[in-house]
Amino acid sequence: MITRRKLLKKLSALPLLGGVLGTPWVFGKSSLPIQTVPGRNVIQEMGLRTFINAAGNYTSMTASLMPQEVMAAINEAAKHYVLLEDLQDAVGAKIAEHCHAEAAMVTAGCWSAIVLGTAGVLTGNDSKKASLLPFLEESGMKSEIILQKSHANGYHHALTNTGAKLILVETREELEAAINDKTAMMWYLNRETPVGQINHEEWIRIAKKHGIPTMNDIAADVPPVENLWKYNDMGFDLVAISGGKALCGPQSAGILMGKKDLIAAARLNSPPRGGNIGRGNKVNKEEIVGMLVALETFIKRDHQAYWREWERKVAVIAKEIEGIPGFMSETFIPEIANENPTLKVTWDKSKISLTGKELGERLRKGSPSIETISWEGEDYIRVAVFTLNPGEENVVASRLKEELSAVSP
Numbered sequence: 475m476i477t478r479r480k481l482l483k484k485l486s487a488l489p490l491l492g493g494v495l496g497t498p499w500v501f502g503k504s505s506l507p508i509q510t511v512p513g514r515n516v517i518q519e520m521g522l523r524t525f526i527n528a529a530g531n532y533t534s535m536t537a538s539l540m541p542q543e544v545m546a547a548i549n550e551a552a553k554h555y556v557l558l559e560d561l562q563d564a565v566g567a568k569i570a571e572h573c574h575a576e577a578a579m580v581t582a583g584c585w586s587a588i589v590l591g592t593a594g595v596l597t598g599n600d601s602k603k604a605s606l607l608p609f610l611e612e613s614g615m616k617s618e619i620i621l622q623k624s625h626a627n628g629y630h631h632a633l634t635n636t637g638a639k640l641i642l643v644e645t646r647e648e649l650e651a652a653i654n655d656k657t658a659m660m661w662y663l664n665r666e667t668p669v670g671q672i673n674h675e676e677w678i679r680i681a682k683k684h685g686i687p688t689m690n691d692i693a694a695d696v697p698p699v700e701n702l703w704k705y706n707d708m709g710f711d712l713v714a715i716s717g718g719k720a721l722c723g724p725q726s727a728g729i730l731m732g733k734k735d736l737i738a739a740a741r742l743n744s745p746p747r748g749g750n751i752g753r754g755n756k757v758n759k760e761e762i763v764g765m766l767v768a769l770e771t772f773i774k775r776d777h778q779a780y781w782r783e784w785e786r787k788v789a790v791i792a793k794e795i796e797g798i799p800g801f802m803s804e805t806f807i808p809e810i811a812n813e814n815p816t817l818k819v820t821w822d823k824s825k826i827s828l829t830g831k832e833l834g835e836r837l838r839k840g841s842p843s844i845e846t847i848s849w850e851g852e853d854y855i856r857v858a859v860f861t862l863n864p865g866e867e868n869v870v871a872s873r874l875k876e877e878l879s880a881v882s883p
């Protein structure tokens with residue numbers, strides 16, 4: 475093993491380095507090479523597959539790419555110490571202002587916003603209660619959360635992290651009957667609005683009548699940008715959104731916004747405090763700053779220009795594959811979540827033996843690799859364009875044409 479002394483000797487034997495090192499091993503400010511050192515491409519070093527994302531903001535695919543404004547602010551924030559509480563206060567106030575809420579906080583994703591918001595509803599401003607979660611029995615806390623059965627499709631599991639019991643209802647009558655003195659909150663999943671029997675306004679109206687707080691999960695529901703404030707204006711007490719989906723912030727960040735006392739209570743259940751269920755929901759200063767800048771960058775951008783650009787990209791791809799025998803494509807806009815122009819490619823199954831999965835796999839294995847969405851057992855693929863970098867629509871178009879032509883009758 476080479477000792478430090480020997481290494482120093484060796485280094486100073488080299489004329490240039492010897493001079494540069496001068497007084498070696500002094501770690502002052504100048505030894506923090508935050509801006510001067512080129513970033514290592516660790517993903518490339520490790521030989522990992524990267525791909526053109528024509529699928530969407532999926533967590534498994536690392537969701538979204540952060541704009542330069544966000545990365546620059548993150549790098550700048552990384553150079554300073556600041557009190558976590560001061561930063562949450564200041565950033566939260568700014569976010570609240572942008573989104574018409576009384577208060578806001580940056581959380582470790584939308585899931586974390588649901589956990590912390592629910593914890594706050596249960597504990598209020600009582601740190602003794604915060605230390606008791608998730609054990610609600612004989613704690614003096616309310617213990618039930620009501621939601622619609624059609625809204626219980628996975629993410630509602632975040633509510634149970636607090637120890638709360640979930641009460642599923644379908645009709646307005648069932649909802650009224652389910653409300654009792656143990657009811658802590660009524661939770662709503664925005665994206666399932668079309669399938670639930672009770673809509674936003676009615677949900678809020680019934681909750682208010684009984685003095686029960688409400689929360690709306692709008693994780694992936696921008697654009698339209700107005701959704702950032704629509705549900706606060708509508709009267710939800712808490713609104714939760716992902717930071718790393720369409721907002722293009724850090725993937726492990728999100729926002730909880732709403733009533734001042736409820737945000738304060740949610741923070742009582744979060745870092746820097748320990749001794750509560752929220753300690754693992756940590757967001758660092760870089761993510762807090764990145765979240766704010768991502769939100770502001772998103773709000774400020776020319777939304778109509780983005781929309782027109784997405785339509786243009788979809789048209790580029792649709793045009794390229796037009797007329798390939800046996801194949802059809804149509805543009806559609808998903809309702810509520812990930813609302814943006816998307817291309818659906820289908821084919822005549824009587825002439826072409828191909829599954830969506832197979833086509834997806836061919837595009838994935840091609841060069842460059844392209845991720846699209848193809849569900850198990852479905853005979854179509856979905857091509858999203860809002861996650862494409864400039865020019866990638868042309869690559870997707872020509873690769874798709876190649877694959878479709880290869881199996882076309």
Ligand SMILES: *Cc1c(COP(=O)(O)O)cnc(C)c1O
Pocket residue numbers: 533582583584585586629665691692693694715716717718725727728
């Ligand atoms: C993605 C998503 C979440 C979780 O959000 P994260 O930011 O990944 O924690 C919660 N609810 C819905 C509806 C989602 O789509």
